[in-house]
Amino acid sequence: MDINALFTDEGLRAFTSTVRDQHMKDATQYGQIADIVRRRLESEKIDGDRWLSKKIRAWKVSRQVRAMEKASKDAASAAEALYATYKNEVLELPERRAVAAARKAERKQNRQVAAGAAVAKSLQKSVTSLTGGPTEVPGQMQARPAEFVSPDSPWGQWPMAVGGDQVRPTRTINDYFPNGGERR
Numbered sequence: 001m002d003i004n005a006l007f008t009d010e011g012l013r014a015f016t017s018t019v020r021d022q023h024m025k026d027a028t029q030y031g032q033i034a035d036i037v038r039r040r041l042e043s044e045k046i047d048g049d050r051w052l053s054k055k056i057r058a059w060k061v062s063r064q065v066r067a068m069e070k071a072s073k074d075a076a077s078a079a080e081a082l083y084a085t086y087k088n089e090v091l092e093l094p095e096r097r098a099v100a101a102a103r104k105a106e107r108k109q110n111r112q113v114a115a116g117a118a119v120a121k122s123l124q125k126s127v128t129s130l131t132g133g134p135t136e137v138p139g140q141m142q143a144r145p146a147e148f149v150s151p152d153s154p155w156g157q158w159p160m161a162v163g164g165d166q167v168r169p170t171r172t173i174n175d176y177f178p179n180g181g182e183r184r
Helices: 009-043 053-091 093-131
Strands: none
Touching: 009 053, 053 093
């Protein structure tokens, strides 16, 4: 056997197929031998046997041959698992890594585009607010124009602390609608 051929797809497939077939052939033979041994021992009587002694003895002996059959089937499935694992972990790995790298680069590009759009939107809002232009945001209500706000507020009659500018407290709805608290 050429060991270098074992590290190719065709070489490993041929090796695992040969091993699998050999183990399945052995498992079939072990199964046949187990049946023959069980039937032969069930039919032979040894002096001093009770009524189930033959069957128990036959089962104990044939069980060992059945274990050999099971081990051969497990070895055959392990050969198939060897090929599948080699193909998945060695042969297909570079292709999967290339696809993953392409997806990662695409996600990174999409994040950069989204971040650029967010920065551009933020800068546009800043420029608009600094230049005094309208700041219309779809779906939001606009602030009331200054002509609807009463310039004479009762809050202006009390002086603020020393050194502080007069800051008017936040207005309520009752400041704009004097009868807002009454029900009709």
